[in-house]
Amino acid sequence: EIVLTQSPGTLSLSPGERATLSCRASQSVNNNYLAWYQQRPGQAPRLLIYGASSRATGIPDRFSGSGSGTDFTLTISRLEPEDFAVYYCQQYGGSPLTFGGGTKVEIK
């Protein structure tokens, strides 16, 4: 089973700042099959990125994904008020599919 470790656990930033979230895998993720999701309170997760770097339909270009192998990054170039939420990475290159523990982006 691939274990995904997200860091930091909490990120305290101000609107307009840049957010950098990390997701590290315990072994290489096949084909870089790595996705990122945003979850706001009381809502289902929303797909942001798949294939490590492809933006999902309707996702603003301030969200970008990068990385390969075992190290992946989600970057939010300029935080908007609606971006304060919890973010999860997920790998689908191997079974079982697994999720990271999440990073909470909170308002400083």
Add this chain to the structure above:
Amino acid sequence: QMQLQQSGPGLVKPSETLSLTCTVSGGSISSYSWSWIRQPPGKGLEWIGYIYKGGNTNYNPSLKTRVTISVDTSKNQFSLNLMSVTAADTAIYYCMRGNGWYADWGQGTLVTVSS
């Protein structure tokens, strides 16, 4: 974008079977794979399993002995059955389209296991 509407009881007794259904609109259920995940209150996401469009299934080993995912093409629905539940199975359960990354989600169902 497909619409997924979940239904099923919000309270299940210990040792009984949790049963949830996801009704799909905006597309044919036969054309895709379908998945379930869960999220204990205040915690992270756990993949439960998926059913391929051909009918084969793949389950999380941690739940494999208790879980069944099935499709009813006549109703454009797919279902989750989880047997012998305990309090540890209390969670929000989500249905999704696909077997990799997930763009289409149901609204989520909070299932509490309690007598």
